[in-house]
Amino acid sequence: MRGEAGSRGCEILCDSYHIRKGKPKLKGLPASFGTEEEVETLEVVCVDRELRLKVILSYSVFEKSDMIARNVRLINEGEEHLRIEKVLSACIDMDDEEFEMVTLAGGWARERRLQRRRLTYGKQMVSSSRGESSHQEHPFLALVTPETTYQTGCVYAMNFVYSGNFVAEAELNQHDAVRMVLGISGEDFCWNLRGGEEFQAPEALLTFSDEGFGKMSRSFHDFYRNHMIRSPYLHKKRPVLINNWEATYFDFDTEKLLDIAREAKKAGIEMLVMDDGWFGKRNNDDSSLGDWNVNKEKITGGLKYLVEQVREIGMEFGIWFEPEMISPDSNLYREHPEWAIHIPGRKATESRAQYVLDLSNPEVVDYAYECVAKILRSAPISYVKWDMNRQLCDLGSSYLDRVSQQELFHRYVLGLYEMQERLVNEFPELLLENCSSGGGRFDAGMLYYSPQIWCSDDTDAVERLSIQEGTALLYPLSTMGAHVSDCPNHMTGRITSFETRGHVALFGTFGYELDITKIPEQDRKMIPSQVEMYHKYNDLVREGDYYRIASYRENHKYDCFLVAAKDKSEALMTFVQVQCIPNFHGKKIRLQGLDEKALYRLEGTEESFTGEMLMKGGFVIDFMQGDAVSRLYHFVANF
Ligand code: DGJ
Numbered sequence: 001m002r003g004e005a006g007s008r009g010c011e012i013l014c015d016s017y018h019i020r021k022g023k024p025k026l027k028g029l030p031a032s033f034g035t036e037e038e039v040e041t042l043e044v045v046c047v048d049r050e051l052r053l054k055v056i057l058s059y060s061v062f063e064k065s066d067m068i069a070r071n072v073r074l075i076n077e078g079e080e081h082l083r084i085e086k087v088l089s090a091c092i093d094m095d096d097e098e099f100e101m102v103t104l105a106g107g108w109a110r111e112r113r114l115q116r117r118r119l120t121y122g123k124q125m126v127s128s129s130r131g132e133s134s135h136q137e138h139p140f141l142a143l144v145t146p147e148t149t150y151q152t153g154c155v156y157a158m159n160f161v162y163s164g165n166f167v168a169e170a171e172l173n174q175h176d177a178v179r180m181v182l183g184i185s186g187e188d189f190c191w192n193l194r195g196g197e198e199f200q201a202p203e204a205l206l207t208f209s210d211e212g213f214g215k216m217s218r219s220f221h222d223f224y225r226n227h228m229i230r231s232p233y234l235h236k237k238r239p240v241l242i243n244n245w246e247a248t249y250f251d252f253d254t255e256k257l258l259d260i261a262r263e264a265k266k267a268g269i270e271m272l273v274m275d276d277g278w279f280g281k282r283n284n285d286d287s288s289l290g291d292w293n294v295n296k297e298k299i300t301g302g303l304k305y306l307v308e309q310v311r312e313i314g315m316e317f318g319i320w321f322e323p324e325m326i327s328p329d330s331n332l333y334r335e336h337p338e339w340a341i342h343i344p345g346r347k348a349t350e351s352r353a354q355y356v357l358d359l360s361n362p363e364v365v366d367y368a369y370e371c372v373a374k375i376l377r378s379a380p381i382s383y384v385k386w387d388m389n390r391q392l393c394d395l396g397s398s399y400l401d402r403v404s405q406q407e408l409f410h411r412y413v414l415g416l417y418e419m420q421e422r423l424v425n426e427f428p429e430l431l432l433e434n435c436s437s438g439g440g441r442f443d444a445g446m447l448y449y450s451p452q453i454w455c456s457d458d459t460d461a462v463e464r465l466s467i468q469e470g471t472a473l474l475y476p477l478s479t480m481g482a483h484v485s486d487c488p489n490h491m492t493g494r495i496t497s498f499e500t501r502g503h504v505a506l507f508g509t510f511g512y513e514l515d516i517t518k519i520p521e522q523d524r525k526m527i528p529s530q531v532e533m534y535h536k537y538n539d540l541v542r543e544g545d546y547y548r549i550a551s552y553r554e555n556h557k558y559d560c561f562l563v564a565a566k567d568k569s570e571a572l573m574t575f576v577q578v579q580c581i582p583n584f585h586g587k588k589i590r591l592q593g594l595d596e597k598a599l600y601r602l603e604g605t606e607e608s609f610t611g612e613m614l615m616k617g618g619f620v621i622d623f624m625q626g627d628a629v630s631r632l633y634h635f636v637a638n639f
Pocket of ligand 1: 437439454457
């Protein structure tokens with residue numbers, strides 16, 4: 001904290017505390033919630049008398065969920081103009097247990113790969129200064145004891161309920177003590193806290209597991225399902241959708257979309273999603289972001305007509321937006337160049353031929369929101385994919401004054417949250433899917449607004465194994481946008497069987513992203529049974545407990561995971577053999593999450609096993625020929 005004298009320092013001493021039932025909301029920010037029976041909040045009030053600064057540290061304890069939600073509020077009770085240069089949301093000091101540091105790292109089309117390294121002396125961190133939680137790093141940090149696996153070991157984990165810049169840092173110091181912290185990144189951040197003003201820092205979630213990553217994942221999954229996601233779709237099957245992005249890219253019109261819809265309907269698919277390219281003069285990614293008026297040359301008959309036709313075919317309709325962006329080649333930019341984030345006097349860097357709108361400006365937030373809302377008010381649209389295809393740089397706002405420029409990153413995120421809050425309030429029945437060039441903003445903050453997020457632009461079934469493994473380390477399977485796409489895969493050129501693509505997508509939201517009018521007949525014929533498979537298993541996948549059994553990322557041969565019903569009455573296990581090993585007679589897999597005493601029948605066979613046999617003795621996967629081949633095993637208990 002920097003005061004008017006120019007020196008930096010802060011001495012906050014504990015003044016009082018109180019404990020209350022329930023948990024207050026965080027103004028303008030996503031945050032966990034719970035009833036008075038589910039959560040209790042300790043507020044520690046600290047004061048720096050010199051600065052006349054009050055700091056309230058809140059700890060909300062969700063005892064049944066093994067989770068503590070921590071946030072910090074700063075209140076300037078004096079008249080001095082204070083400047084916050086660093087404010088973190090959580091800090092834990094511990095003794096070293098020979099910790100290893102676990103994070104999620106990646107890139108576009110390679111999101112959230114698990115990364116593990118020995119914690120050594122000094123500070124080690126991951127962070128984002130890209131304006132979003134990012135493809136590259138993730139606002140998550142765990143310190144684990146060396147023996148930690150999915151089933152064993154101690155895990156101390158933190159996850160951030162925030163979608164902008166962050167820092168997650170661990171330090172092993174000279175006393176062999178360890179500190180781990182998580183919060184908004186201090187890079188290019190400075191918040192003016194004038195007399196009488198408050199600053200609310202985002203929420204951090206803290207959990208501990210003494211049964212390895214598996215228990216940690218299940219704690220986060222349950223917590224997000226019970227205390228973060230508000231959507232009415234949370235506990236519902238999502239309609240099986242077909243998205244036209246990988247089918248047509250920008251090259252489509254009303255007739256093409258209706259052809260896809262008719263064929264999709266025959267196969268049992270329930271919703272058509274029109275992706276990028278329906279507005280302005282957008283026939284490639286060079287133009288029109290900001291001009292959210294329907295391109296009548298492509299969407300002949302207009303949007304309402306298209307939506308009605310799709311509904312007449314018997315499907316719901318969804319639409320794509322990228323509301324936070326502005327193309328230099330757009331009417332909006334010609335009218336309001338000052339609405340783009342840029343440094344005055346310099347040409348801003350274009351990425352995917354676009355700039356980012358200055359969401360610190362309430363007028364811009366209103367405009368961008370109204371563009372989306374106007375379209376949604378004009379036709380019965382059931383679903384929105386909210387995309388964001390570039391990261392922030394050249395930070396400068398023509399709305400903010402000189403001393404407030406370093407507030408832009410955080411104000412941008414607040415503007416985004418405000419837009420999404422308005423959207424879910426005005427259209428409570430809308431199914432919202434967030435997206436950012438694939439999974440660039442897959443974080444707990446966005447889950448507060450949308451029950452699902454597009455996991456990655458990489459739809460290759462093999463690549464998805466690691467992406468979905470990393471994502472499921474923290475987030476419920478029901479939140480992971482996953483589609484069956486065409487082969488050779490557009491990203492990798494890899495060919496996998498249609499069956500395997502279906503099995504991998506089943507462990508997410510499940511849908512299709514291909515031109516159903518053009519795919520091979522034998523693939524198209526498989527769709528009705530895949531849709532049936534989704535309807536049969538989605539309740540279990542969406543609501544059950546997730547157990548990771550083997551990781552292709554680690555063994556380079558096969559992947560195996562399982563979802564067990566909460567009452568252990570059934571379990572669905574997926575095995576994907578990525579590489580065939582010749583002259584190999586079978587692979588023994590030990591299941592998890594079953595009732596030891598129950599007798600489980602393997603669906604489609606006469607075979608039964610006790611839970612104990614399956615978990616301790618193991619289940620033999622018979623030899624399969626071929627690469628990227630998969631099997632589903634459904635075990636049903638005879639209770
Ligand atoms: C990035 C998304 O991840 C894709 O699915 C697609 O919607 C494109 N943007 C469209 O521009």
